Amino acid sequence: MVGFPTAKRWGYVSEIPNATAPSEKYKKRKSWAASAIIEVLDQMVDNPLLHLAVHLGFVCSLRAGEVVGIDANSVDPNDQSLWITQIVERVSDKSLKELPKERIIQIFPKQTSMSSSCMILKAPKTDESFRKQYLTTPLLKEVLCRLREIKENKELLGRDYHDYGLLICQPDGRPIDPNNLCKSFRKWQTAHHIEDQIDFQGLRKSGQMHKVRITQNNYQLVAESSGQSPEVLMSNYNEALDSEKRNLSQLVEADLYSGQATAAAPTSISSAVLLNRVKSDPAFAQQLLQLLLRDAETAV
Secondary structure (H helix, E strand, O other), rough: OOOOOHHHHOOOOOOOOOOOOOOOOOOOOOOOOHHHHHHHHHHOOOOOHHHHHHHHHHHHOOOOOOOOOEEEHHOOOOOEEEEOOOOEEEEEEEHHHOOOOHEEEEEEEOOOOOOEEEEEEEEOOHHHEEEEEEHHHHHHHHHHHHHHHHHHHHHHHHHHOOOOOOOOOOOOOEEOOHHHHHHHHHHHHHHHOOOOOOOHHHHHHHHHHHHHHHHHOOOOHHHHHHOOOHHHHHHOOOOOOOOHHHHHHHHHHHHOOOOOOOOOOOOOOOOHHHHHEEEEEEHHHHHHHHHHHHHHHHHO
């Protein structure tokens, strides 16, 4: 709107349009708590490849294109790590011509000659996206099992195996379209009657939010481990979980009414239940510690 008065003065327009920019509503991506991730992984044992993809997506906070682009040769069992150095992406033939050649690592053959797009292996957009990811022990075991499976497929198929060095790939080595991985994840959730569904990118968000909590809001560390800036992480992954909101309400109740006798009898909680809650919910443990310290200061 700033340039319209000048345009009218110069005679380019007769009137300044009375218009307002369309309002943009940002829809926050859904995420799961760590307990929901574990529950889903337990149910997904009959689909090993999807299980591994989901496990990687959460623990390493990866996008779908990064998961299917993992270089199997980058896995270091001794260091319990792997590197994120490339992504798989489907692009149109027109977009392929416009991509900088130095970013393209591999152009995969089209499955049909009539297709107007193809899958490519390319370098990430930024230097920060090149990163080392450390694996949990259960995830490393799963990755090593997958490497053994790939070796068996190579021996079985021989020349019919297309060796692109991918960890997450089709049985004959060909790449998996990241769009198809996302669809498979959605389809699995629907088939298993998951009500609060998330997309694959939601696994990345879930992983980031979990890491923020267990590091007590160390945004710098979590951001660097996932190739993000702390600013982006803080603006997009700073939501409170419903369980945390409930815990906050309980803390308010304990503090606000501490000097009053309540009509209802206090609910007894066994030490085992409380200890299990502390171990499984870092946010609750932190809030409980703050409450205990505050009560200790008051007593003194």
